[in-house]
Amino acid sequence: MIRKILFLFVIAALFVSCNNTQNTSADKENTDQEVNAELVTLAIVDFDNQAGNYVGKEVQISGLVNHTCKHGGKRMFIIDEETEQTVKIEAGENIPSFDAELEGSIVSVTGIINELIIDEAYLIEWEAEIKEEMLNAPEEEAELAEGEEEGEHAEGEHAEGEHEHAGGGMGEAADMGEHISGLEKIENFRKEIKESGKDHLSFYSIECISFEVIPEATEN
Numbered sequence: 001m002i003r004k005i006l007f008l009f010v011i012a013a014l015f016v017s018c019n020n021t022q023n024t025s026a027d028k029e030n031t032d033q034e035v036n037a038e039l040v041t042l043a044i045v046d047f048d049n050q051a052g053n054y055v056g057k058e059v060q061i062s063g064l065v066n067h068t069c070k071h072g073g074k075r076m077f078i079i080d081e082e083t084e085q086t087v088k089i090e091a092g093e094n095i096p097s098f099d100a101e102l103e104g105s106i107v108s109v110t111g112i113i114n115e116l117i118i119d120e121a122y123l124i125e126w127e128a129e130i131k132e133e134m135l136n137a138p139e140e141e142a143e144l145a146e147g148e149e150e151g152e153h154a155e156g157e158h159a160e161g162e163h164e165h166a167g168g169g170m171g172e173a174a175d176m177g178e179h180i181s182g183l184e185k186i187e188n189f190r191k192e193i194k195e196s197g198k199d200h201l202s203f204y205s206i207e208c209i210s211f212e213v214i215p216e217a218t219e220n
Helices: 002-038 045-055 120-149 180-194
Strands: 041-042 058-068 075-078 086-091 108-119 200-214
Touching: 041 045, 041 180, 045 058, 045 086, 045 108, 058 086, 058 200, 086 108, 108 120, 108 180, 120 200, 180 200
Parallel strands: 041 058, 086 200
Antiparallel strands: 058 075, 058 108, 075 086, 108 200
């Protein structure tokens, strides 16, 4: 009798163990499906309209690389060939740089959408920086001349894309350039903000987590 009871107990234990294994596998499969479902795929032509819904979230996007930054390779731009709309891709922590050889390739990018907000406070700060540079310009020119006399190569330290404009769906970095040009850009931004009926402008880019080059289709 005792043997029979033990036998039934072992059978019941095996049944429970198998059932738990099946449930664990099913739960893992459901979790994987949920993760995949959360990865949104965007088209370049829809990026400006939809990016605001996914700020801080991971997305996937594909396009033709039409430009890579020559200074450090920290950004590249992908384009939709039909509409010529572009999206700016910035190198993330795991991406040392974008090689110039990527230009002309089709890439699939996975990354996080970032938002650059340009409002009056941003423009006031930018304007103050330009005016300060204008005041310090004579001193900087003197230092440059002195460096050249000593045979040194002096180059102004201006971070490319410190103030960026990705407007008009083009995603192009706006370099301040000359001081007057920078002030004109600020006024243009103010006009755009006024015409938009909002208190700010939003420009979006993608911080790249990973990317892969899509091979060209070969004809049979």
